Amino acid sequence: MKIKANLISGRTADQGAHLEAKTHKGYFDACAYCELNSADLERLGASEGDNLKVATEFWEVVVFAKANEGNPDGLAFIPMGPWANAVLSPDTHGCGMPGFKGVPAEIEVTDEKPLDMKSLMKKYLED
Amino acid sequence: MPVIKDAVCSLCGSLCDDITVTVEDNKITKIENACILGHSKFVGMFEHDRIETPMIRKDGELVSVSYEEAIEAAAKILVSSRRTLSYGWCSTSCEAISGAIQLAEETGSIIDSTANVCHGPSALAAQEKGSPSASLGEIKNRADVIVFWGCNPVHAHPRHMSRYSSFSKGFFTEKGRKARTMAVIDVRKTDTAKLADKYVEIEQGSDLLLVTALRSIVNGHEDVIPETVAGVPKAEIIELAETLKNAKFACIFFGMGVTQSRSKYKNGDAMSSLISDLNQHTKAVMIGMRGHYNVTGFGQVATWETGFPMAIDFAKGYPYYNPGETGANDLLVREEPDAAIIAAADAGAHFPQKAVRHLARIPVIQIDPYANPTTELADVVIPSAIVGIEAEGTAYRMDAISLHMKKLIDSKFKTDEEIVKDLTEKVRELKRGA
Ligand code: SF4
Numbered sequence: 001m002k003i004k005a006n007l008i009s010g011r012t013a014d015q016g017a018h019l020e021a022k023t024h025k026g027y028f029d030a031c032a033y034c035e036l037n038s039a040d041l042e043r044l045g046a047s048e049g050d051n052l053k054v055a056t057e058f059w060e061v062v063v064f065a066k067a068n069e070g071n072p073d074g075l076a077f078i079p080m081g082p083w084a085n086a087v088l089s090p091d092t093h094g095c096g097m098p099g100f101k102g103v104p105a106e107i108e109v110t111d112e113k114p115l116d117m118k119s120l121m122k123k124y125l126e127d
Numbered sequence: 128m129p130v131i132k133d134a135v136c137s138l139c140g141s142l143c144d145d146i147t148v149t150v151e152d153n154k155i156t157k158i159e160n161a162c163i164l165g166h167s168k169f170v171g172m173f174e175h176d177r178i179e180t181p182m183i184r185k186d187g188e189l190v191s192v193s194y195e196e197a198i199e200a201a202a203k204i205l206v207s208s209r210r211t212l213s214y215g216w217c218s219t220s221c222e223a224i225s226g227a228i229q230l231a232e233e234t235g236s237i238i239d240s241t242a243n244v245c246h247g248p249s250a251l252a253a254q255e256k257g258s259p260s261a262s263l264g265e266i267k268n269r270a271d272v273i274v275f276w277g278c279n280p281v282h283a284h285p286r287h288m289s290r291y292s293s294f295s296k297g298f299f300t301e302k303g304r305k306a307r308t309m310a311v312i313d314v315r316k317t318d319t320a321k322l323a324d325k326y327v328e329i330e331q332g333s334d335l336l337l338v339t340a341l342r343s344i345v346n347g348h349e350d351v352i353p354e355t356v357a358g359v360p361k362a363e364i365i366e367l368a369e370t371l372k373n374a375k376f377a378c379i380f381f382g383m384g385v386t387q388s389r390s391k392y393k394n395g396d397a398m399s400s401l402i403s404d405l406n407q408h409t410k411a412v413m414i415g416m417r418g419h420y421n422v423t424g425f426g427q428v429a430t431w432e433t434g435f436p437m438a439i440d441f442a443k444g445y446p447y448y449n450p451g452e453t454g455a456n457d458l459l460v461r462e463e464p465d466a467a468i469i470a471a472a473d474a475g476a477h478f479p480q481k482a483v484r485h486l487a488r489i490p491v492i493q494i495d496p497y498a499n500p501t502t503e504l505a506d507v508v509i510p511s512a513i514v515g516i517e518a519e520g521t522a523y524r525m526d527a528i529s530l531h532m533k534k535l536i537d538s539k540f541k542t543d544e545e546i547v548k549d550l551t552e553k554v555r556e557l558k559r560g561a
Contacts, residue, residue, distance in 0.1 A: 006331050008314065010383065011283040011418070016139070017167040021175040022476060022499040059480050070316035075331065077315065082476050082483075082500050090481035093391060096247045096438060096454030098479045100387040102332040121475060121503035124487040 001045050005036065005076035007056065007105040009084035022081075022117060031081035032114045034107065035068040040076075046109045053110040054078070054087055056103050061086040061120075062112045076105060082120050135532045136165040137218070137515030140417030140525035141284045141291070153536045155516075162285035169516065176498045178510035189508060194541060194549075201468070201492040201507045202553035208466035208490075210442070211236035214243070214455045215472025217419035219511075219543040220520020220532065224421070224428045226547035227470065228439075233551055237440045237464075239455040240425040241418070241472045247450055248386040249415045250426060250436045252395025259402045261378065261412040263290075263526045268297035269410075272374035274310045276398075277334065277384020278416040281318040287416070292380065293322070308370055312337070313384060327367060332389035333357035337364070338397040344368035345404045377411040386415075417525040419472065420515075424523035459485040468492045471511075471543060475500030494546055512540040520544070 014030035021027055034052050036044070046052060046065045053062050054076070061083050071077060078084035080100070089099030115123070134146040143165065149157035158169045181197030182189040192200075205211055213236045216227045231238035242250060252258070266273070273292050280287040288294050296303040311323040314331040329337050333356075340356040343349065345368050352361050371377050379402065385394045398413055405411035417423050426436035433439050435448035438455070451457060455474070458464050459482035466489055469475075475483060476499060486504050493505035496513045512518040517538035523529050541549075 008331060011279065013163055013282040013285060016164040016283060019138070019164070020168065020171045020497045020499075022473070022497070023176045068315075070320070072315060072328065075315055080477065085477065085479045085483070088479050090456065090460045090479040092451060092454060092457050092460070094451035095251060095392045096243050096450030096457060097387060097391050098244065098456050098482070100244070100479075101384065102388055117500060118503055121483075121500050124480075124483050124504065127484055127487065 002106050002108040003043050005074050005105050005107050007076045007103045008101040009078050009080045012079045015079040028116050031079045032083045033064040033066045035066045035077040037069050037071045038067045051110050052107050054105050054107050056087040056105045059086050062114045135530050136161055137420045138164050138168040139284050141287045142420055142524040142530055143286050144530050148535055178498050182508040184506045197507055197509050198549045198553050202557055204466050204490045205234045205554050206557045210464050212458055212464040212467040213238040214474055215470045217241040217422040217425050217472050219471040220514045221424045221428045222520050223543035224425050228432050230547055230551045232441045235442050237453050240437045241422050242437045243455045244477050245418050246386055246415045248392035249395045251392040256396045256399035259412050262528055266378050267291050267295045269299050269376040270378045272308045272377040274379045275319055276312045276379055276381040278382025279317040279319045330358035334385055334394045335390040335397055338401050340364050341368050342401050342404050371405055372408045374409050379413045380416050382416040421522040423527055427523050456482050466490045469501045470494035473499045473501050475504050509546055510540050512538040512542045518542040
């Protein structure tokens with residue numbers, strides 16, 4: 001099952017606490033997830049901790065599923081960082097700022113595992 | 128055992144200047160008053176992965192070299208580049224930023240700050256419409272209505288609310304949170320929203336609509352407002368407008384929900400107009416919730432020195448600015464730079480994939496205390512001392528108040544200021560030789 005979502009990124013305290021520890025597993029745990037409310041997770045057939053593939057017109061990324069009841073239906077949140085940025089919009093609309101909020105995404109459960117920070121960056125070098 | 132009082136936390140734009148640090152044998156053994164982010168910053172140099180030595184990439188691997196070799200390799204990249212992007216410089220001192228601007232001028236580079244992915248649109252909005260502001264001290268002492276719009280200080284600026292805004296007690300606000308109205312406007316119920324008196328949930332990307340509706344009401348035209356705007360019922364918008372109008376002193380703190388969503392800088396532009404409208408009725412101000420502790424300082428130093436706050440192109444020999452053209456992301460997406468310096472910021476982690484892809488293809492010089500995603504792409508890596516802990520310097524808080532950061536412990540690493548000076552000298556030497 002695939003769902004369509006509106007993807008945003010943003011800060012979290014855990015992401016912030018790992019800003020200067022990005023090689024640590026704590027950073028991966030703090031950033032490599034996608035939050036949806038539990039109704040959306042249910043529509044996906046996903047439980048917390050499952051692997052989700054988030055795809056946009058720009059790229060795709062695999063992250064963990066997390067529930068957050070604060071999110072309205074169809075709103076997906078990935079903490080700011082390399083996982084979110086893999087799929088957010090590089091278009092600045094002529095004002096310098098890329099589209100870090102409000103990118104249409106398709107989300108589905110996958111068997112693939114999220115890449116750790118170094119492996120994700122390696123993909124850019126191989127590209 | 129030396130106890131250093133009133134140390135400044137060099138992590139977020141709140142720049143808390145009341146941190147108590149105990150130092151034993153050149154190690155910080157106790158940290159008081161810092162939040163989880165600040166705490167992580169202070170313990171960081173003992174627990175996180177420092178870049179231990181300068182490095183140069185050889186056959187795909189980063190290998191250790193001396194500072195001299197790394198500076199020489201970096202200077203060679205700069206001298207042979209025709210279009211260098213110098214990006215970041217926001218987790219460092221104003222003194223280092225000043226040196227970085229000089230280096231950019233010397234090399235005809237473009238220099239941009241982390242505002243490019245943060246409050247850059249706010250700077251544009253301020254140029255277009257102005258940014259009626261106040262010091263955080265004034266907010267603490269006077270503001271009875273506080274709005275957090277598209278920001279989540281509980282997570283991003285954890286001590287902001289207790290030191291300067293919602294919960295703080297001041298001269299005219301001695302009852303603290305009890306006598307303040309706190310509103311949160313956001314697209315999801317954040318932990319900050321949970322603490323608010325009013326939570327207004329708007330449809331993602333429709334901030335401009337809501338600002339415009341608020342302006343209409345404040346200006347006496349509520350009849351033109353449809354039953355819902357931006358997913359918010361009219362009655363709720365009227366209530367919010369009344370709260371703002373009836374405030375003695377209102378402050379709208381706004382974050383990246385406003386600057387990164389659809390309409391981008393036009394949101395800040397409209398917000399500024401709303402503040403101006405409110406000032407017909409009461410006192411109102413706006414303050415951007417700045418992320419990197421000295422991103423405000425970059426804007427200040429760059430403006431004194433070049434006339435522009437960010438995205439400054441020195442290619443023509445004089446400063447030229449047009450963020451949609453000379454901003455770091457636009458340049459990278461257009462595949463224009465043929466080399467980059469990334470310093471005191473992490474483009475590898477915080478730029479979208481298309482920009483990172485171009486960084487992966489060109490020579491990258493990194494200057495930073497810590498290994499991070501940019502290190503994975505870098506060809507020359509130069510470690511630096513941590514400003515505010517291992518080096519002193521000036522930083523500007525989010526309200527543009529400058530504070531002096533102390534040096535708390537000694538370090539074997541060069542400061543950003545020294546690295547930039549060495550690089551500039553080396554570049555001059557190579558140019559003379561050429
Ligand atoms: S709120 Fe910001 S400046 Fe204050 S202690 Fe926390 S991270 Fe440091």
